[in-house]
Every structure is written in C-alpha cells, then in structure tokens.
Amino acid sequence: MLQKSLTTCAVGLLLVTPALARANDSAELEKIRAEIQQLREGYETRIQALEAKLRETGAAADRAEESAQRAETAATQASTPPARANAFNPETSLILQGAYKDKKNLPNRHITGFLPTAGAPDNTRGFSADASELSLAANIDSWLRGYANLVFMDGSVEVEEAYFETLGLGKGFTLKGGRFRSGIGYQNEMHPHAWDFADNNLMYQALFGEGALQDGVQLKWLAPTELMVELGAEAGRGAAINNANQNGAASVNLFAHVGGDIGVSHAWRAGLSWMHAKVDHRSFSGNDLAAQPITGDFTGKSRIWLADFVYKWAPNGNASYNNFKLQGEYFHRTEHGSLACSDPLSPALCAGSGLDGGYRSAQSGFYLQGVYQFMPRWRGGLRYDQLYRGSADLNGSDIGNTISELADHDPHRSTAMLDFSPSEFSLFRLQYAHDQSMAGVTDRQITLQYILSLGAHGAHRF
Numbered sequence: 001m002l003q004k005s006l007t008t009c010a011v012g013l014l015l016v017t018p019a020l021a022r023a024n025d026s027a028e029l030e031k032i033r034a035e036i037q038q039l040r041e042g043y044e045t046r047i048q049a050l051e052a053k054l055r056e057t058g059a060a061a062d063r064a065e066e067s068a069q070r071a072e073t074a075a076t077q078a079s080t081p082p083a084r085a086n087a088f089n090p091e092t093s094l095i096l097q098g099a100y101k102d103k104k105n106l107p108n109r110h111i112t113g114f115l116p117t118a119g120a121p122d123n124t125r126g127f128s129a130d131a132s133e134l135s136l137a138a139n140i141d142s143w144l145r146g147y148a149n150l151v152f153m154d155g156s157v158e159v160e161e162a163y164f165e166t167l168g169l170g171k172g173f174t175l176k177g178g179r180f181r182s183g184i185g186y187q188n189e190m191h192p193h194a195w196d197f198a199d200n201n202l203m204y205q206a207l208f209g210e211g212a213l214q215d216g217v218q219l220k221w222l223a224p225t226e227l228m229v230e231l232g233a234e235a236g237r238g239a240a241i242n243n244a245n246q247n248g249a250a251s252v253n254l255f256a257h258v259g260g261d262i263g264v265s266h267a268w269r270a271g272l273s274w275m276h277a278k279v280d281h282r283s284f285s286g287n288d289l290a291a292q293p294i295t296g297d298f299t300g301k302s303r304i305w306l307a308d309f310v311y312k313w314a315p316n317g318n319a320s321y322n323n324f325k326l327q328g329e330y331f332h333r334t335e336h337g338s339l340a341c342s343d344p345l346s347p348a349l350c351a352g353s354g355l356d357g358g359y360r361s362a363q364s365g366f367y368l369q370g371v372y373q374f375m376p377r378w379r380g381g382l383r384y385d386q387l388y389r390g391s392a393d394l395n396g397s398d399i400g401n402t403i404s405e406l407a408d409h410d411p412h413r414s415t416a417m418l419d420f421s422p423s424e425f426s427l428f429r430l431q432y433a434h435d436q437s438m439a440g441v442t443d444r445q446i447t448l449q450y451i452l453s454l455g456a457h458g459a460h461r462f
Helices: 002-022 026-079 202-207 347-351
Strands: 091-102 126-128 132-139 144-153 156-166 173-181 213-222 228-236 251-262 266-287 293-313 323-341 357-375 378-394 412-423 426-436 443-455
Touching: 202 323, 202 357, 202 378, 213 251
Parallel strands: none
Antiparallel strands: 091 126, 091 132, 091 443, 132 144, 144 156, 156 173, 173 213, 213 228, 228 251, 251 266, 266 293, 293 323, 323 357, 357 378, 378 412, 412 426, 426 443
C-alpha cells in the first residue's frame, strides 16, 4: 500500500512538471508549489499513520506471547514443587566389606608397650560383615562443596566424616571445616576400603586406631610450581586421639608434602608432619603383674612427628597391566603427664595399684610395604611393621613393673597378601600375617576379604 502511494505521488509530480514550464507568472508558480506541498503533507500523514499501526500490531503480538509464557510458567509451577536454591543430586556410593578371619582367640588383644589411644585391636574371628560406608558428596553452591561418610557396623552408625570444603578461594588455598581425616602422614586420609592390606599397619593402630580424625578446621595451600608443594595446618578438638573436651584447639597439626614425576613412568611424594595434642582422661585398661584387672586414664600432652614416602611405577604411565607401589612411614612420639587409676568398682585395688603419678614416654616405629600388579586385575604385596617401645616411665620407674600390657617389648609383624579385582568396583583378597605384636604370643592370621563399591565414588588420593 505504501509503495503504491509513493508511485502515485511520483506520477503526479511528472504530470505537473510541464505546467511549471508553461507558467509565466509568479502567482501560477505559487499555486503549483502549494499543491505540491499539500500532496507531500498528505502522503507523510498517511505514512506516519501506517507506521503507528505497524507498531501497535507488533506490541499486541508481544503482549500475547508474554501472556502465553506466563500461563505456561504458572501451569508448570502448579504441577512441580518449588526447588530450593541449593537443590542437588548428590554423588552417592555404598562400600560393602566383609571377611573371614582365622586367628587366635585373645580377648585381651593389645599392642604390648603402648598405651592405647582408640580402643583395643579387633579380636573378631570367623565370618563378619566389616564396616560398610555410605558416602554423600555434592557442590552446595559455587563456593562450597559438602561431603559426609557414614559407617555402619553391628547395628550402630558412626559419622566418620562430615565437612565442607571451599571451591573458589583462589591463590591455591582450600579451607575445610567439620569432621575429617587429618592430612598428616600418607595413609591417614584413606578410608579402610582403599588400603592395600586387609588391616591397618601397627604404627597407625598404636597411634590412632583406624585413623586420626580432626573435629575442626584445615587450611591447605598448593604452590603454583611444577614441583608439587602442599602446606597445611589444622586446629580443632581431635577425635578419639585425645578425648579432649575444652574450649579452644586441643589438637594442632602441621604438614608439608612435596612430589613430582621422574619421566613418564615414575612418580613420588614425600612428607613431614607434626601433631601436638592436649589429652584429657584418655582411658585404658589392663592387668597388674598379679593378673588383676585395672583401669586408668592419662592426662597430659602428646607430640608426634611423622615422615612418609611413596614411590609409584607404571610403564609409560599406563597402570592397567603392570604397576608397583612402595610406601613407608616413620613416627616418633613423646607423651608426658599423669596416670590415674579410675576403677570405681574396685577402690581398694586402685589404692594399692601404684598407678598414680607422673608418666613420660618416648617411642617410635615404622612400616614399609610394597604392592606389585603383575598382570591385569591381580596384585601381590608384602608389608613389615616394627614398633620400638622405647622408654615408658611412671614416677621415674619402668611402667612395665606396674602394668603387664606395657612391658618392655618391641612389637613387629610380617604380612603377605594376594588380591583379585574383577572390575574397578570389586576386590577379593587373601592375606597371611605372622603377628608378634603381643609379648610372648605368636599369632598366625589368615584373612579372606571382599570389598564391593556401589554408585559414584570419587578418585582416591595419589
């Protein structure tokens, strides 16, 4: 319509041009100019009206589309419950573990010469369903990630880990808070299903039980260098290590790790850690030299130095067919404080036990293990544990003269294992151990173990 109008205007101009040529006086020229101006104004008015109508039609179409979108959104919200800002699908995994254990029945099983820190060693024999682990992990938002690991054992549930971890502090820093496995040493951060043997080494059993847990905060820094350099510090209450119940930080840990690659087939990592803990009534039980039961507790300070080293080999970096891992750790622990008899059922026994006074000890030990995958899915490994009882004195005299479990004995054990993994989600293991961790006892142990993984599980540490 607009194009036709413009064409008509042009034709009209052509028709009036000869009239201009024939005009002889100014009055006729003015008349023609007026007519042209009227034509121009008339067509401009019509053009503006058409453009306004076009704009109105477009706006109406936009309003109709917006109304349709609102109606669709309302219908969706009516049928779907509102989602929270941090709604997520967590990474969920379940680890199933079980074993058959053939070993001596030793109700008073212990590691001779060392005050226990996390209960007596396991004395379960025959078939058993070991601790199963349920893990949940997810990004909470763009700043934080959450993780929880629950352990199910004989009808009880334990919160082994439950912490948050930052995602975007930058500059190589990471902050963690809650309950978590301490970053000291090497094996401590691993859950039992990730161990290369069916049980923990004697060193960790004597110091931490299954592992050193920390209730508190951890700050780590990873250096922006080709050589891996990691520094970390922790402060908190600790858990099971010191039995502390106080304000402030009862446990302070520092650690440093360095590592790197040697060519494409070799990798290594070394570390040094320090732990300082205030211990508050950490209980223990044992027998005096007359084989009478006695119960006591320790209050004081515990300091531990740890050194760790790991070496891995895989031809051309491909660990699918063959690989080898050499791992070892050494510790030195000093403790000083006071021991007290705490048997409310036998006050007379406590009165004559001699179990009150100053306690001081300096002890050390190590373990060394190697695991070789000699063909796909098959591995074999050897481990040697050695502890040195060192000095352990009560009121200036050897405490072994008061408690038989703390006699002068250097515990040691040799272990061999063979395992088969049908896939990355399952493992079956046969293990033999020649255990002399108790004075005067040689325990030849055979263990058959299975570990099954269901669901998504994060990659294990180096």
